[in-house]
Amino acid sequence: MSGTTFSSTDLAHAVVSEAPAPFVPRKRTLQIGTALVTGMWVMYFGGLFGTYVSSRNAWQDVQAGLAAEGGSAISWIPDSAQVELTAPTVMTWTLLMSCVTMQWAVYSFKRSDRRHGLLALGTQAMFGAAVINQVVFQWNQLGLVIDDTSGSSAATLIYTITASHVAMIIMAMVLLAFAAFRALASSDTKDHVDVVASAATFWYAMVGLYFVIWILIFITK
Amino acid sequence: MTLTEIEPDASSTSVVVHEAMAPAVYTRLPNHILADAASSGDHKVIGRLWILGSLLFGLFTLVADILVRVERVDTDSIALFTSVTTYEQWFSLHRVSLVFLFVVPLLIGIAMVMVPLQIGAPSLSFPRAAAAALWSWAVAGVIMVVSWAIDGGLVVRPGEDVVSQATQLSMLSLAAVVLSILVASMVLITTIFTERSQGMSLYNVPLFTWSMLVAAGVWLLSLPVLFSNLMVMWIDARGDAAQNFGNARLYDQIEWVFDQPQVFAFAIPVLGLLGETVPVAFRRRLKGYDSAMIAIGLFGAYSFGAYAQTYFNPNANTTWLYVVGSLLLIVPILVMLGSIALTAKAAGRAPAMSAHFALSLMALVALLTAGALATVRVLDSLLAPVLGFLNGVVGFFQGSGSGSGDGWDWLTRFEGWVDDTFDEIFATSVAGAMVQLALIAGLLAGVAGFFYWSSKIFGRRLPTGLGMLAGLTLLGGAMLSALPDAISGFLDQPDFGGEFAARDGVQALNVISLIGAGVVFAGFALVLLAVPAAVFLGSDDDDEDIDNRNPVGGFTLEWLTESPPPVGNFDGPYVVTSEAPLLDDDFQNPYAEGASA
Numbered sequence: 001m002s003g004t005t006f007s008s009t010d011l012a013h014a015v016v017s018e019a020p021a022p023f024v025p026r027k028r029t030l031q032i033g034t035a036l037v038t039g040m041w042v043m044y045f046g047g048l049f050g051t052y053v054s055s056r057n058a059w060q061d062v063q064a065g066l067a068a069e070g071g072s073a074i075s076w077i078p079d080s081a082q083v084e085l086t087a088p089t090v091m092t093w094t095l096l097m098s099c100v101t102m103q104w105a106v107y108s109f110k111r112s113d114r115r116h117g118l119l120a121l122g123t124q125a126m127f128g129a130a131v132i133n134q135v136v137f138q139w140n141q142l143g144l145v146i147d148d149t150s151g152s153s154a155a156t157l158i159y160t161i162t163a164s165h166v167a168m169i170i171m172a173m174v175l176l177a178f179a180a181f182r183a184l185a186s187s188d189t190k191d192h193v194d195v196v197a198s199a200a201t202f203w204y205a206m207v208g209l210y211f212v213i214w215i216l217i218f219i220t221k
Numbered sequence: 222m223t224l225t226e227i228e229p230d231a232s233s234t235s236v237v238v239h240e241a242m243a244p245a246v247y248t249r250l251p252n253h254i255l256a257d258a259a260s261s262g263d264h265k266v267i268g269r270l271w272i273l274g275s276l277l278f279g280l281f282t283l284v285a286d287i288l289v290r291v292e293r294v295d296t297d298s299i300a301l302f303t304s305v306t307t308y309e310q311w312f313s314l315h316r317v318s319l320v321f322l323f324v325v326p327l328l329i330g331i332a333m334v335m336v337p338l339q340i341g342a343p344s345l346s347f348p349r350a351a352a353a354a355l356w357s358w359a360v361a362g363v364i365m366v367v368s369w370a371i372d373g374g375l376v377v378r379p380g381e382d383v384v385s386q387a388t389q390l391s392m393l394s395l396a397a398v399v400l401s402i403l404v405a406s407m408v409l410i411t412t413i414f415t416e417r418s419q420g421m422s423l424y425n426v427p428l429f430t431w432s433m434l435v436a437a438g439v440w441l442l443s444l445p446v447l448f449s450n451l452m453v454m455w456i457d458a459r460g461d462a463a464q465n466f467g468n469a470r471l472y473d474q475i476e477w478v479f480d481q482p483q484v485f486a487f488a489i490p491v492l493g494l495l496g497e498t499v500p501v502a503f504r505r506r507l508k509g510y511d512s513a514m515i516a517i518g519l520f521g522a523y524s525f526g527a528y529a530q531t532y533f534n535p536n537a538n539t540t541w542l543y544v545v546g547s548l549l550l551i552v553p554i555l556v557m558l559g560s561i562a563l564t565a566k567a568a569g570r571a572p573a574m575s576a577h578f579a580l581s582l583m584a585l586v587a588l589l590t591a592g593a594l595a596t597v598r599v600l601d602s603l604l605a606p607v608l609g610f611l612n613g614v615v616g617f618f619q620g621s622g623s624g625s626g627d628g629w630d631w632l633t634r635f636e637g638w639v640d641d642t643f644d645e646i647f648a649t650s651v652a653g654a655m656v657q658l659a660l661i662a663g664l665l666a667g668v669a670g671f672f673y674w675s676s677k678i679f680g681r682r683l684p685t686g687l688g689m690l691a692g693l694t695l696l697g698g699a700m701l702s703a704l705p706d707a708i709s710g711f712l713d714q715p716d717f718g719g720e721f722a723a724r725d726g727v728q729a730l731n732v733i734s735l736i737g738a739g740v741v742f743a744g745f746a747l748v749l750l751a752v753p754a755a756v757f758l759g760s761d762d763d764d765e766d767i768d769n770r771n772p773v774g775g776f777t778l779e780w781l782t783e784s785p786p787p788v789g790n791f792d793g794p795y796v797v798t799s800e801a802p803l804l805d806d807d808f809q810n811p812y813a814e815g816a817s818a
Contacts, residue, residue, distance in 0.1 A: 039441060039442065046449075047450065147462045153457070155460070
């Protein structure tokens with residue numbers, strides 16, 4: 001029988017020295033990787049926003065033409081839908097507050113302050129969950145249906161954009177959990193400041209994108 | 222008061238693995254090879270699997286290409302496929318798989334193996350993400366092909382109110398394929414940013430690595446937009462009744478990926494590969510290395526095409542950004558050509574001919590031809606306004622300042638000819654010819670890399686004669702299939718070209734195009750034969766005088782390690798000061814003659 005054999009001496013590499021190894025700062029691999037993933041998300045939303053704006057403009061041009069000929073124009077977001085500004089505005093404020101707690105988490109990690117770091121991450125996660133809760137509430141409130149009664153693509157695009165943003169919030173919360181577990185498992189949270197800084201980069205981009213959604217969909221409709 | 226952690230007791234952190242807990246000796250059975258490959262995070266294993274998968278999908282893609290061209294021979298009716306829609310399904314499948322299952326994964330595979338070696342790194346950044354990208358791409362790719370086969374695809378049948386589940390599966394599987402490629406791109410970029418050897422700045426990385434950085438960057442910025450298109454389609458298709466996205470001809474919404482300028486983003490490594498093979502062929506540094514770097518960067522910038530979505534903005538292809546960008550695409554290719562000419566002149570002797578050098582030159586020829594076709598497609602938007610302006614100026618002077626002259630008659634007629642001839646060709650098979658050539662250029666670059674680094678990828682060099690023959694066959698076949706398509710485009714053959722009233726000569730041109738597709742397939746079969754030929758018939762490595770580490774005489778770091786490279790790649794870290802460290806006097810090469818090991 002042929003095969004590769006490993007002697008017990010190979011396992012000697014697994015023996016860790018008694019003396020603790022000096023801390024070597026990690027390369028910025030995670031931060032660069034997270035920045036690239038954030039860039040991907042930004043371009044993804046850029047594509048969605050472009051589609052939304054071009055579809056809305058095309059729809060409004062057609063409806064303006066109809067109105068000029070004496071016909072009745074149909075609004076981009078169907079009249080049957082209930083677009084309230086309250087929930088999106090509360091979400092915007094919630095996310096703005098979360099930027100403060102995110103910075104609190106980074107600050108605490110940098111100062112090896114595990115207790116406050118974890119507290120900040122927990123608050124952060126609560127804000128994220130609150131926003132998801134509000135999005136679900138808003139979907140129920142909107143009453144938008146993807147059907148062919150009006151011919152407008154607004155429902156498809158609004159659901160795609162808001163659902164994608166929820167997916168981004170969930171991904172940001174997973175990153176937060178990752179940072180929290182790293183903090184719990186480490187002897188010094190300062191060693192993992194790159195993890196929480198990466199999560200912060202992603203979180204800020206997520207907040208910025210919601211700000212665009214707020215203006216593009218709910219303010220300018 | 223802030224609580225901070227206390228430095229833990231050093232003795233409590235020490236961990237000793239008790240030898241008694243582990244078996245002293247254990248045996249790894251040969252049948253673990255598959256499990257090892259499936260679970261490996263080694264960049265060489267992952268890269269090889271990307272290459273293997275892309276070659277398998279490549280066979281399928283080229284067969285699909287032949288079938289589509291067989292159908293196009295008779296333009297009056299649908300003979301091979303059951304309906305126009307089925308034909309269009311296959312047409313869109315062969316385009317999608319040519320890019321996302323064949324050319325791009327082949328380039329990613331070669332980059333996964335070679336980029337860490339070129340920059341002197343022991344591994345990729347995020348090796349598990351690289352493995353996840355590979356396996357999700359492979360699984361999603363198979364699901365995508367299956368979804369097309371069960372009547373899915375990106376062309377909805379006329380009269381269908383509800384988008385079929387197979388079509389929805391096609392959207393999702395393509396989205397998963399795109400996501401996998403995005404993750405792989407992210408891994409490559411992060412590796413290039415963080416794992417370079419000491420002294421290797423981004424200004425002196427090897428040109429293939431630089432081209433992969435640019436290419437992966439463009440993919441990373443443009444393909445999420447494709448992903449967003451697919452998500453809109455899918456959510457629309459999931460609704461009670463799809464609106465404008467999920468029930469239209471879906472392929473049209475993502476056609477921008479397979480059109481200029483975006484399609485050139487899949488051929489960026491062509492220029493990088495030339496930066497590797499040309500210096501080796503002339504045995505000297507590349508002249509104009511900085512210019513070549515800038516050229517590759519500009520080529521990447523011009524090939525970003527996410528803004529050119531004619532489905533949503535029908536005038537996107539007449540904007541100045543699009544027109545000027547399409548014109549400038551060819552400039553970096555010419556700069557690279559100039560760099561090659563300068564290197565040849567400085568060398569003062571004929572290049573050492575090899576399969577990889579010939580293949581990379583052929584890739585350049587294909588890319589140059591594709592670039593020329595891209596320019597031709599925007600001539601209407603460029604020339605007609607210029608000619609109109611010139612004629613207006615002439616008319617102004619003819620009327621002695623009153624502006625009442627009509628300009629020169631011949632100029633007016635020329636302007637009309639340009640307008641008539643080039644206005645209509647944009648959506649014709651001229652587009653298909655350009656796409657075909659740009660992607661074949663990418664494929665030729667991949668094959669050139671395959672031959673150039675075969676000793677690192679497989680541990681054996683591939684036969685030079687077979688490589689040259691494969692290259693000539695691939696390039697000849699590509700020209701034979703694309704150029705008749707370009708001529709047919711001027712005779713109004715649409716890009717899809719299923720069932721239409723063709724003008725005289727189009728059907729004959731389609732026959733030539735079909736023969737070309739067959740020749741491309743034969744060329745690809747020769748590439749596939751190269752590996753078994755090297756194994757069973759012997760290769761250039763069998764000559765004892767050949768240096769196992771550097772059989773081609775390269776100047777970059779990958780040629781310092783064994784062939785194939787061991788786990789960890791290198792014996793030690795290297796300090797480099799230029800893009801070709803093995804040519805540097807101050808580089809401490811442990812394997813150079815006279816060097817102490």
